[in-house]
Amino acid sequence: MDQQIDDILQKNRNRYLKQMIEFLSIPSISSDPTHHADMRKAAQWLATDLTKGGLEHVQIMETAGHPVIYADYLKAQDKPTVLCYGHYDVQPVDPIDKWNTDPFKPVIKDNIIYGRGTSDDKGQVFMLAKMAEVILEARGELPVNLKFCFEGEEEIGSAHLDDFVDHHLDLLKADVLLVSDTTMISMDQPAVSYALRGICGLEVRLQGPKSDLHSGVYGGAVQNTLHAMIELLGSLHDKKGHVTIDGFYDQVKPLPEEERITCATLSDDEALKKELDVSSLYGEEGYSTVARIWSRPTLELNGLFGGFQGEGLKTVIPSTATAKITCRLVPDQDPALIGALIKKHLREHLPAGVKLNAELMDHAEPFSMPIDHPALKAAHNALEEAFHTKAILSQQGGSVPIVTTFHDKLGLAPILMGFGLDSENFHAPNEHFHLQNFDRGMCALIAFLFDLPKQMN
Amino acid sequence: MDQQIDDILQKNRNRYLKQMIEFLSIPSISSDPTHHADMRKAAQWLATDLTKGGLEHVQIMETAGHPVIYADYLKAQDKPTVLCYGHYDVQPVDPIDKWNTDPFKPVIKDNIIYGRGTSDDKGQVFMLAKMAEVILEARGELPVNLKFCFEGEEEIGSAHLDDFVDHHLDLLKADVLLVSDTTMISMDQPAVSYALRGICGLEVRLQGPKSDLHSGVYGGAVQNTLHAMIELLGSLHDKKGHVTIDGFYDQVKPLPEEERITCATLSDDEALKKELDVSSLYGEEGYSTVARIWSRPTLELNGLFGGFQGEGLKTVIPSTATAKITCRLVPDQDPALIGALIKKHLREHLPAGVKLNAELMDHAEPFSMPIDHPALKAAHNALEEAFHTKAILSQQGGSVPIVTTFHDKLGLAPILMGFGLDSENFHAPNEHFHLQNFDRGMCALIAFLFDLPKQMN
Structure with a gap:
């Protein structure tokens, strides 16, 4: 200098x-x-x-x-x-x-x-x-x-x-x-x-019974909106960390061997575990940590809420539940297409007894x-x-x-x-x-x- | 009078x-x-x-x-x-x-x-x-x-x-x-x-990374606490509405035929759907609505929260997630035993990369x-x-x-x-x-x- x-x-x-x-x-x-x-x-x-x-x-x-x-x-x-x-x-x-x-x-x-x-x-x-x-x-x-x-x-x-x-x-x-x-x-x-990576974000809202219900009075006989949300969100990934939405990976190019090696070399899992204070990392099977972050698309829950949040317990069956979701996208995924695929998946996997409202929000190529x-x-x-x-x-x-x-x-x-x-x-x-x-x-x-x-x- | x-x-x-x-x-x-x-x-x-x-x-x-x-x-x-x-x-x-x-x-x-x-x-x-x-x-x-x-x-x-x-x-x-x-x-x-019915309530808290993370930086490479919570809670029921916790129904007496008929007679599903403004009811397979409420135990989520809850989106991977759970119990279920069975199930089904804290709260015989x-x-x-x-x-x-x-x-x-x-x-x-x-x-x-x-x- x-x-x-x-x-x-x-x-x-x-x-x-x-x-x-x-x-x-x-x-x-x-x-x-x-x-x-x-x-x-x-x-x-x-x-x-x-x-x-x-x-x-x-x-x-x-x-x-x-x-x-x-x-x-x-x-x-x-x-x-x-x-x-x-x-x-x-x-x-x-x-x-x-x-x-x-x-x-x-x-x-x-x-x-x-x-x-x-x-x-x-x-x-x-x-x-x-x-x-x-x-x-x-x-x-x-x-x-x-x-x-x-x-x-x-x-x-x-x-x-x-x-x-x-x-x-x-x-x-x-x-x-x-x-x-x-x-x-x-x-x-x-x-x-x-x-x-690009992005595709959406808010998912489920509406069950028209108001919160007493779980003693109705519990067992009506869809619990949170149970429905868990079932729905649980359908988005498989046990290996892959996103299960039909067509989600269709535009994703396979990772070139050279890049796979670079990513593996740069991955320092022990340091990351220590930094985040977690006992193990978790991600899509078959990819190193850096490859998962740089080169693979994700679907992440950023927020989830419904029902009682105060101290102690409240025996309600919640009327609504909301999830905030963003996907990180890689070339050549199209945020608009991915958004449409997610909405289609949500509609097709919607449990009985709840209404779905899924709204696309942020997106970036x-x-x-x-x-x-x-x-x-x-x-x-x-x-x-x-x-x-x-x-x-x-x-x-x-x-x-x-x-x-x-x-x-x-x-x-x-x-x-x-x-x-x-x-x-x-x-x-x-x-x-x-x-x-x-x-x-x-x-x-x-x-x-x-x-x-x-x-x- | x-x-x-x-x-x-x-x-x-x-x-x-x-x-x-x-x-x-x-x-x-x-x-x-x-x-x-x-x-x-x-x-x-x-x-x-x-x-x-x-x-x-x-x-x-x-x-x-x-x-x-x-x-x-x-x-x-x-x-x-x-x-x-x-x-x-x-x-x-x-x-x-x-x-x-x-x-x-x-x-x-x-x-x-x-x-x-x-x-x-x-x-x-x-x-x-x-x-x-x-x-x-x-x-x-x-x-x-x-x-x-x-x-x-x-x-x-x-x-x-x-x-x-x-x-x-x-x-x-x-x-x-x-x-x-x-x-x-x-x-x-x-x-x-x-x-x-009796009751057994608990609060379940999962702790993932030590603080909220940026999903662009870490997304895909670390367990998302909300994903772990969904997987864990999703393991509590099967597709037929039964509670899947080992031993949960062991003390429950079969429903006497007479009571089964009474409950079926008293069930007015159409009226209930209208009252709650839902298109369908949902509950344990094989039981009428009234039997589900009077005579069958349940496990209900009363509250669930983690991550961002504001307007719009925030690309975080949440550090913690909390669920509030209550079970309705029938004779001769023991709230203390059921609480212990739930905690055992949660420990055994805990996804990788998160810590569990499950605390028993309200209970009633x-x-x-x-x-x-x-x-x-x-x-x-x-x-x-x-x-x-x-x-x-x-x-x-x-x-x-x-x-x-x-x-x-x-x-x-x-x-x-x-x-x-x-x-x-x-x-x-x-x-x-x-x-x-x-x-x-x-x-x-x-x-x-x-x-x-x-x-x-």
Whole structure:
């Protein structure tokens, strides 16, 4: 790393962290209407920071939902343009009683910062904003053109981003999409992803008797809605962990032998068991842990509820039961088709005495890109420089639906260069982010911007 | 019915209903600590009403939980003594949004009173208190000795009643136990019960990974706690509605042919489907609806929850899942043995990757009495006089654990003469009570007190 830039990063580190904490302290929970003003506040904070950092044309741009923040630097003539994407909204914080610290009063302990959004994705959005500021301070100019597009609805399915992109095709035109919303393999092992799982989500509601019933009076003579739900959900997997929905795997390509070996090599089951505090792992028979996450589709229950939840017992037969389901999809599964197959399965396996209501919700296409793309090469070089080790060409178990949006609408090659760790509890209590990866990530991002024009020449 | 008593009932009806509404308006939810003062208030209201009605030795007697109200009339020399039992506590009101009226602002519409406790059991407790007041007003004396024991913990398992009875064996000594906490067959068909199902309840908690996980990062590679719960709970019944726990039916006697016919005759499946708004009923194969409720044991899920319950979707793999289970038991099943069998089954069927915690909670022995008991005869006569039709000798699907307590500790023959209807939504939103059964029930209770000494001579 260039000494001058390194000095700036060192000198300003405390100031950067203070700024990051300020940003993280705003509870920008996009799904919760009571945090509407906080979403606005977070957008404003980011816009102000980008302006101070030397970016131009900074705008808070309205959508039908939460606003998008746009900024750019367009003075690098004949150089590639990088569109930087991230999101300033965060997940809800429930169950709040499981947090050891206030999710919106970030604290740093042992070089780890704790708080909602530290890892997913405000911490990393902050890094994208800072990389430009640092280079401008050192050089007075950037080696590439930059555009920023930070949305506020990623955690609620990016409902208005498609529409936003459609209406601003010229404004967002670029060569490469840089996304810092993915994870590394481990603390010292960076990765650059070339594939993402897609998603298909639905809510399933069963209605039994018109109201809750006393189990002494009716118990045994009427379908218990929870029993029906268990029977129905129990029909979705077999004993080997396979999804039993007819046609679910039809579009899934067999795992290439090479990838099977890579995945097996990367799987560290003992470490994962220890990390999660479980006595054994569980998944689809015939696949290693990493293959199960990177290359195989899943159907997961994310929530299930019905009947009495209070202390003690209540002898009711519940009237309704609800399940929240999401599938992770791999190329070339089609979320709409999978959704239809699930609904068909649910209808066909519906137990007697209950009514079914299954509603499709979030969905995202799975994605992959050619592994010899020059931008991937630049990312590799940058990560190697910052981490002093070769980056792994990885896939991601998660979904970044916007990658498909930007690819399909603007032809952008996505570089998924994230600095989070899978163990950092994003979407869960006690989310955190390792500041060592803040430091190395800043180096990597900056190195990427310097190397990219060389690779793309 | 005696003309003088009938006149008093007519003349005072509006005043009685006003008093009942006053009593019902006190939110005496025993399970909720925030209603502690209301429990006290309801106890005091009842004690005052019994005193005004002419009962003696009225006391609010402390227990380790909510108090018991005692009162008596002991001037009927050489006559039998009837111990009247009821409970002044009520069920919680959730889900509150399903109520059409305020559960604690009772309203009367079309001769039906709506509110929590109208049917179970404050409305009927009120009737027990009033029957003595009416006879005393008419005759200045009662045909039997009466004792009242109204507890405040029936809805939370009568935790301290056993202890209370143990400490007051002399005070509570009697010949017959009169309980108005059961139901009639239908609007015009009264019943007197000679058997009750018992209960065995437990809470089952599964713990998977130590915190909620992101389904994109871990999905497919770790046991989903909800999937494990579904597999485990799915193992409790077979496709024919039988409970599959080893030994569950070992103590259950085969249904006598006579009872099988009675139950089949009383089963009105079409009416029940309409009442509950379900397209089909469901239960153990080989038994009619009434047999399933009266004579067969059940295992029911009363509550189930884990993971995300908010609006939309959240891509988590939940860390924990909880199920609330109660069994209804028939003679000669032993609740402790059944509880142990369930726990054994759960341990043996536990899926990989989760930890089990199963805790036994409420339990009550099933009960039955000889059908030629003279007090049953008196109850029959009284019901026939009040309803102008023969009462059915019935069993109850529900449990009144205190019946076993009073039988075992005091040798009391229980008369379960209730005036509720199964359709009156006790333990559910919009609980109500038909005032026609208030009127006929008052007649029946009073007739019972007059006939009992004749039958027991």
